[in-house]
Amino acid sequence: xxxxxxxxxxxxxxxxxxxxxxxxxxxxxxxxxxxxxxxxxxxxxxxxxxxxxxxxxxxxxxxxxxxxxxxxxxxxxxxxxxxxxxxxxxxxxxxxxxxxxxxxxxxxxxxxxxxxxxxxxxxxxxxxxxxxxxxxxxxxxxxxxxxxxxxxxxxxxxxxxxxxxxxxxxxxxxxxxxxxxxxxxxxxxxxxxxxxxxxxxxxxxxxxxxxxxxxxxxxxxxxxxxxxxxxxxxxxxxxxxxxxxxxxxx
Amino acid sequence: xxxxxxxxxxxxxxxxxxxxxxxxxxxxxxxxxxxxxxxxxxxxxxxxxxxxxxxxxxxxxxxxxxxxxxxxxxxxxxxxxxxxxxxxxxxxxxxxxxxxxxxxxxxxxxxxxxxxxxxxxxxxxxxxxxxx
Numbered sequence: 001x002x003x004x005x006x007x008x009x010x011x012x013x014x015x016x017x018x019x020x021x022x023x024x025x026x027x028x029x030x031x032x033x034x035x036x037x038x039x040x041x042x043x044x045x046x047x048x049x050x051x052x053x054x055x056x057x058x059x060x061x062x063x064x065x066x067x068x069x070x071x072x073x074x075x076x077x078x079x080x081x082x083x084x085x086x087x088x089x090x091x092x093x094x095x096x097x098x099x100x101x102x103x104x105x106x107x108x109x110x111x112x113x114x115x116x117x118x119x120x121x122x123x124x125x126x127x128x129x130x131x132x133x134x135x136x137x138x139x140x141x142x143x144x145x146x147x148x149x150x151x152x153x154x155x156x157x158x159x160x161x162x163x164x165x166x167x168x169x170x171x172x173x174x175x176x177x178x179x180x181x182x183x184x185x186x187x188x189x190x191x192x193x194x195x196x197x198x199x200x201x202x203x204x205x206x207x208x209x210x211x212x213x214x215x216x217x218x219x220x221x222x223x224x225x226x227x228x229x230x231x232x233x234x235x236x237x238x239x240x241x242x243x244x245x246x247x248x249x250x
Numbered sequence: 251x252x253x254x255x256x257x258x259x260x261x262x263x264x265x266x267x268x269x270x271x272x273x274x275x276x277x278x279x280x281x282x283x284x285x286x287x288x289x290x291x292x293x294x295x296x297x298x299x300x301x302x303x304x305x306x307x308x309x310x311x312x313x314x315x316x317x318x319x320x321x322x323x324x325x326x327x328x329x330x331x332x333x334x335x336x337x338x339x340x341x342x343x344x345x346x347x348x349x350x351x352x353x354x355x356x357x358x359x360x361x362x363x364x365x366x367x368x369x370x371x372x373x374x375x376x377x378x379x380x381x382x
Contacts, residue, residue, distance in 0.1 A: 039338040051366065053336040054287055055313050075289070075311040076334060082368050108381070117374045128382035135382060145380070197368075205376040 022246035023231050027219045029086050031244050034069045034214035041079050044244040048086050050079035059212050062099055062159050062241035071201040073210035078201035083114055087198040089191035095165035095219040095226035102156050102211040109209045114194045116204030119143050122194040124203055125164050136164030136175040139192045146187040148175035161236050166191055167225045179236035215241055253352050256299040257373050260329045260350050285344045287311050288333035297351035301326035345369050
């Protein structure tokens with residue numbers, strides 16, 4: 001049956017080529033989507049899983065879909081892991097991005113980072129009650145602090161994309177919320193190689209997150225910004241967010 | 251009392267009180283399938299070696315019915331205590347954090363029972379007021 005043989009050897013003609021891999025995969029060290037309904041928060045990239053402390057629950061995710069992890073501050077719920085080469089900053093640039101949705105903004109809230117106790121600060125995304133602003137803190141020696149402060153107070157029950165980063169080439173730390181114009185401060189790195197744990201939803205002195213988090217990731221690069229403005233816009237996706245592995249995202 | 255004397259006094263009290271707490275935490279695992287979580291025992295952390303009775307009362311985490319047992323919360327303590335429960339499957343464990351204020355500065359010590367041994371640490375000053 002010549003026709004049948006022709007079909008068998010036809011090959012993949014007519015099959016669309018897969019889309020190119022997203023630029024968001026470049027430099028991506030770890031990504032915690034928040035898709036786990038309960039228990040530990042699993043790393044989508046590798047095995048950098050976070051350990052659940054005090055039973056973090058789950059809730060509705062971002063507009064793009066999926067779910068989020070829901071942190072109850074009163075119960076001290078958070079995630080942690082021992083630090084290692086993946087969450088430690090190394091000598092280059094580092095970005096930490098997190099989608100957050102507060103139930104309340106009436107308390108201090110540690111969001112993500114390696115920070116303390118005293119003399120062992122590295123980097124931290126943080127909500128400060130006193131000023132009601134987001135901060136990105138960085139330290140080069142474990143004790144001295146630099147910060148970039150976002151000028152707008154967040155509202156509760158609203159998803160916000162926070163991206164804090166250190167650019168080793170520019171000598172700056174930066175904070176961007178919801179794809180706005182980044183706030184920049186001078187900072188001579190590299191970031192401190194702290195022995196402290198990596199925390200999600202608190203920092204070493206407590207001050208727990210009260211609300212949901214999803215799409216938390218770390219990006220690194222040897223030089224320049226760890227995420228370009230194009231990549232940060234892609235992560236924002238018009239306020240909808242994107243889900244790992246960012247299929248179809250430029 | 252000096253800082254070292256206060257911390258030594260806390261250690262001495264912990265040596266007799268912690269076994270009772272750990273027995274209760276682990277008994278909860280046997281009867282409920284998970285370690286018992288204890289919210290912070292004192293609203294105001296005891297200071298400068300003064301012993302205070304916990305005021306946590308009947309408070310408990312939203313997903314756990316058991317509160318602090320009277321035998322533990324009726325004790326006079328020079329520190330506050332918090333029990334955090336971690337992990338899932340075979341990787342479960344818990345920590346007990348003791349906290350005391352000395353001359354306005356809060357110090358904590360962490361005891362760990364479980365696979366995350368690196369969570370345990372001796373007394374260290376916290377960093378309240380460092381940020382913002």
